[in-house]
Amino acid sequence: MSVQHMSAAELINTDVEKKSLFPLNMWYVAALSSELKDKPLARTILNHQIVFFRTSDGEVSALEDRCCHRALPLSLGTIENNGIRCGYHGLLFNGDGKCIEVPGQGKVPRKALVSTYSICEQNHLIWIWFGDENTQEPTCTPPEYPVHNNPEYLFDGDVYHYEAPYQLIHDNLLDLSHLGYVHLYTIGGNAKLHMTAETKVESDEKMVRVVRHMPDSVPPPTYTAAYPFKGKIDRWQEILFKISHLEIWTGAVDAGSDSLDNPNRDGFHMKGFHGITPETETTCHYLWTMSTNPKHDPEETAKKVIEQTRLTFDEDKVVIEAQYKNMQNFKNRTMLDIHVDVAPNRARRIIESQLT
Amino acid sequence: MSVQHMSAAELINTDVEKKSLFPLNMWYVAALSSELKDKPLARTILNHQIVFFRTSDGEVSALEDRCCHRALPLSLGTIENNGIRCGYHGLLFNGDGKCIEVPGQGKVPRKALVSTYSICEQNHLIWIWFGDENTQEPTCTPPEYPVHNNPEYLFDGDVYHYEAPYQLIHDNLLDLSHLGYVHLYTIGGNAKLHMTAETKVESDEKMVRVVRHMPDSVPPPTYTAAYPFKGKIDRWQEILFKISHLEIWTGAVDAGSDSLDNPNRDGFHMKGFHGITPETETTCHYLWTMSTNPKHDPEETAKKVIEQTRLTFDEDKVVIEAQYKNMQNFKNRTMLDIHVDVAPNRARRIIESQLT
Amino acid sequence: MSVQHMSAAELINTDVEKKSLFPLNMWYVAALSSELKDKPLARTILNHQIVFFRTSDGEVSALEDRCCHRALPLSLGTIENNGIRCGYHGLLFNGDGKCIEVPGQGKVPRKALVSTYSICEQNHLIWIWFGDENTQEPTCTPPEYPVHNNPEYLFDGDVYHYEAPYQLIHDNLLDLSHLGYVHLYTIGGNAKLHMTAETKVESDEKMVRVVRHMPDSVPPPTYTAAYPFKGKIDRWQEILFKISHLEIWTGAVDAGSDSLDNPNRDGFHMKGFHGITPETETTCHYLWTMSTNPKHDPEETAKKVIEQTRLTFDEDKVVIEAQYKNMQNFKNRTMLDIHVDVAPNRARRIIESQLT
Structure with a gap:
């Protein structure tokens, strides 16, 4: 049966049947670098219970979150110079999962060790590798996200825990038509405009890209507060879906001042990073940052932009968790597709193709 | 096996085995009219998850609480002039469950519809029909409850959610002998008096009626506050059980001033309406109102009577939910009948006869 | 297969397989005497749901916590002179479980009775007997704990509910090496000292005894506050494990003033009683008291010592419940033993031997 011929509803229902599987042989976003200071962090990823910690040399390690002696979570322990000490x-x-001291006992048993995970810290993000049996070691480097290292941008973010499977967040972010309904009180504005903006969708076997242009439109308040626009603006929304994360680049230039197809266009930019990492088959982590380049009062304006982003993502969380609860209540009954589902359905097909 | 020969304990245990069934081809109380203003109401009834809403023409509709597109509960949406709009x-x-607009899409798919339920609003109550496969449409009108439309009475009420099967509330209301123990601190009074009041029970295949008379007794404080009694009173308690609800009519006249068998007797009256509607096999809704005709300071006195009623029903809820939890803890072990169980057991037999 | 040859890890995993069984034909600690005043007490012990109550003659009874009429917990009822009255x-x-009154009904049905349990109140503790089919009646008296009746000691205690199986508390109390890690902020002190103190373990088929001596050491603040030590002290910790409870006797004398092996040694004493009673296979009750003999300001000092004890036991609870949750998360994967596990493992073997 060719996956290309399955309807979205079939894909959604199929996922449920295969729900113990996730794409492997890739990097997932495990944490924001800012989460790892002087305390261990417990986080379950792809059903693995993991403790993350940063030792005094700045190195981040990830171990199975269970002491091999009496099973206490190591995340209840304390970080020391060269490792993590169990709290019982x-x-x-040490960071390689090897026990290097058993207090009061001369010899450390050979079997005193815990599993480790491959970690890469890059662009203020902590990535974790999940391979299959043949590729326990990473076969590539994590995706680059240089925006976090660009001095022209200020960014901040947070990690949300979702009581919903990760693909429901993909659906949400790939379909900005929901702005007018879900985000009525934040960034929504005119629902009809969002629904009818011209939208281009392109995709290959690894990514989906959605581009929407709203030329010659009135700038929303966040935009005028952050940037010295002269009057009407040409706005864009560009969504790039990859299996581990989405990048959503929105912004505007003065109307007619630049081509919206120019990748180096000037103006006001909001660049969202959306790491979406399964916790279990039915829950996930949403690790997001928002980077922006305000001209007016940059620190203060960036703070406001990020706060607005947070409120918006809070609204999404309410909707998506309610949606998932209702899907369960109605036992995953078949869904009906409409025009907005083109991009989300392509993303589902990409993930489906990784699970075979 | 004749149902008439089953003991109450057998009936209770039998219900458990058949617990996926409820009486059908009848109206249940779905809501108080006062619950439906400008917001949708989500309520599960007989395992159906339903959204109720009142459009601007005052009409109440009931739809399956699930958008056919991406399964969000419609109860999270907003009411518009001619229907309910999904919040995603x-x-x-519209009220017929037909999708009449897909924003941004010219044509509404033929399959874009959700199930509807037959609703009737009458006497300030919202009734909902549940039929079997052959009687999806109502074959009768809901029971009348004209007390709510009687200008001589003031009423108010509330809806309680119970973590207990609905028949345990029937048991409770059909046996007022519990007043002296459960309602020790509200309306209880002398336990022995309640236990030994002469009681008549009559029933047919659709109802049970219990009548208790307490002639020449001292009026309780609520009564003297509400009505200018001259001294001792003749009191009555009349309980009418029907499958969808109970009507409990209590009150008193000046001792010897009127016959307690006169349906048009004067005096002070408290008329309770008790809609008891299964949510699931193990939970239910208790939709109650209390109507009264105080002579002194009517608004204020009615408010006090209703508040007293609420406290009383709160006490019942604690007991019934604890009872059910314990029934589960003890795995529905057989129960022992005593004299007070006559009327409750008849009600159980009526419901049992509806389930065959 | 000889139990003596099983590793601790095997024993722990074996317990899980046999988890519906507890040692029988013995007394368990059911309550502290101080818990039973004028209210009934509901407590589940070895999966039996029981109501305990003390009647006006001071006698404590224990009945199945379920009225035989409509299954309400009797613990929601009220204590009367000669029994407990159902709240419905x-x-x-009465205390023999016999129904002696059905209000409003002349004759009490012969079958109106509930199960009873054998109770013994002794040394300010309430003990309950659990036998097998052949020994429903106690075949011995409960263990003595005369410390509670010794006028030289002041004591108080509490009952903690644990979301963990009871044997994990045995493990914890039999291995005081955790003091330096779990009790870092209370009684911990120098971790290395606790880990390396010389320890003697002895055991037979019914008990395990651990003795640790710390001669010529600096007295901790609690000790100097409570007792007029002249300088350095000789300290001891003696742990006695029995299946129903542990006795932990710690204390000190002035260095060199007495033999630590003298059972009548003088000095400052803290005598802990630790009743550990299964609630279910996965939960338990921890009924503890602390008795002490301070010389300075005895009432006030004892209060402080007991408060310090409480904080310490709170810390243990956090660790043990987290440990158990993680054991479940990791599906009871095999554990690795270290030197501190000698005494806990012997206790596990004793219980294992009782389950055959």
């Missing part, structure tokens, strides 16, 4: 009987493990 | 992508459904 | 319809049960 004090066994000390 | 804005699909608009 | 007022059935009155």
Whole structure:
């Protein structure tokens, strides 16, 4: 059966049947760098219970979150110079998962070790590798996200825990037509405009790109507060879906001042990073940042833009978790597609193709 | 096996085995009219998840609480002039469950519709029909409850959610002998008096009626506050059980001033309406109102009577939910009958006879 | 297969397989005497749901916590002179579980009774007997704990509910090496000292005893506040494990003033009683008291010592419940033993031997 011929409803229902599987042989976003300071972080990813910690040399390690002695989560322990010490009987493990001290006992047993995970910290993000049996070691480097290192941008973010499977967030972010209904009180504005903006969708076997242009439109308040626009603006929304994350680049230039197809266009930019990482088959982590380049009062304006972003993502969370609860209540009954589902359905097909 | 020969304990245990069934081809109380103003109401009834809403013409509709597009509960949407709009992508459904607008899409798909339920608003109550496969459409009108439209009475009420099967509330209301123990601190009074009041029970295949008379007794404080009694009173308690609800009519006249068998007797009256509607096999809704005709300071006195009623029903809820939890803890072990169980057991037999 | 040859990890995993079984034909600690005043007490022990109550003659009874009429927990009822009265319809049960009154009904049905449990109140503790089919009646008296009746000691205690199986508390109390890690902020002190103190373990088929001596050490603040030590002290920790409870006797004398092996040694004593009673296979009750003999300002000092004890036991609870949750998360994967597990493992073998 060719996946290309399955309807979205079939894809959604199929996912449920295969729900113990996730795409493998890739990097997932595990944490924001800012989360790892002097305390261990417990996080379950792809059903693996993991403790993350940063030692004094700045290195981040990820171990199975279970002491091999009496099973206490290591995340309840304390970070020391060269490892993490269990909070029950004090066994000390280094970043390679090897126990290097059993207090009060001369010899450390050979079997005293815990599993480790491959970690890469890059662009203020912590990535974690999940391979299949043949590729436990990473076969590539994580995706680059240089925006976080661009001095022209200010950014901040947060990590949301979702009581919903990760693909429902993909659906949401790939279809901005919901802005007028879900985000009525934040960034929504005119629902009809969002619904009818001309939209181009392109995709290959690894990504989906959605581009929407709203030329010669009135700038919303956030935009005029952040940037010295002269009058009407040419706006864009560009969504790039990859399996591990989405990049959503929105912004505007003075109307007619630049081509919206110019990748180096000037103006006001909001660049969202959306790491979407399964926790279990039915829950996920949403690790987001928002980067922006305000001209007026940059620190203060960026703070406001990020706060507005947070409120918007809070609204999405309410809707998506209610949606998932209702899907369960109605036992995953078949869904009906409409025009807005083109891009989300392509993303579902990409993930489906990774699960075979 | 004749149902008439089953003990109450057998009936209770039998219900458990058949617990996926409810009486059908009848109206249940779905809501108080006062619950439906400008917001949708989500309520599960007989395992159906339903959204109720009142459009600007005053009409109440009931739809399956699930958008056919991406399964969001419609109860999270907004009411418009001619229907309810989904809060995710804005699909608009009319009261017949038909989608009449898909924002941004010219044509509404033929399959874009959700199930509807037959509703009747009458006497300030919203009734909902549940038929079997052959009687999806109502074959009768709902029971009348004209007390709510009687200008001599003031009423108010509330809807309680119970973590207990609906028949346990029937048991409770049909046996007022519990007043002296459960309602020790509200309306209880002398336990022995309640236990030994002469009680008549009559029933047919659709109803149970219990009549208790307490002639020449001292009026309780609520009564003297509400009505200019001259001294001792003749009191009555009349309980009418029907499958969808109970009517409990209590009150008193000056001792010897009127016959307690006169349906048009004067005096002070408290008329309770008790809609008891299954949510699931193990939970239910208790939709109650209390109507009264105080002579002194009517608004204020009615408010006090209703508040007293609420406290009393709160006490019942604690007991009934604890009872059900314990029934589960003890795995529905057989129960022992005593004299007070006559009327409750007849009600159980009526419901049992509807389930065959 | 000889139990003596099983590793601790095997024992732990074996317990899980046999988890519906507890040692029988013995007394368990059911309550502190101080818990039973004028209200009934509901407590589940070894999966039995029980109501305990003390009648006006001071006698404590224990009945199945379910009225035989309509299954309400009797613990929601009220204590009367000669029994407990159900809070629903007022059935009155005496301490033998026999219904002695059905309000409003002349004759009490022969079958109106509930199960009873054998109780013994002794040394300010309430003990309950659990036998097998052949020994429903106690075949011995409960263990003595005369410390509670010793006028030289002041004591108080509490009952903690644990979301963890009871044997994890045995493990914790038999291995005081955790003091330096779990109790870092209370009684911990120098972790290495606790880990390396010389420890003697002895055991037979019914008990495990652990003795640790710390001669010529600096007295901790609690000790100097409570007792007029002259300088350095000789300290001891003696742990006695029995299946129903542990006794932990810690204390100190002035260095060199007495033999630590003298059972009548003088000095400052803290005598902990630790009743550990299964609630279910996965939860338990921890009924503890602390008795002490301070010389300075005894009432006030004892209060402080007991408060410090409480904080310490709170810390243990956090660790043990987290440990158990993680054991479940990791599906009871095999554990690795270290030197501190000698005594806990012997206790596990004793219980294992009782389950055959």
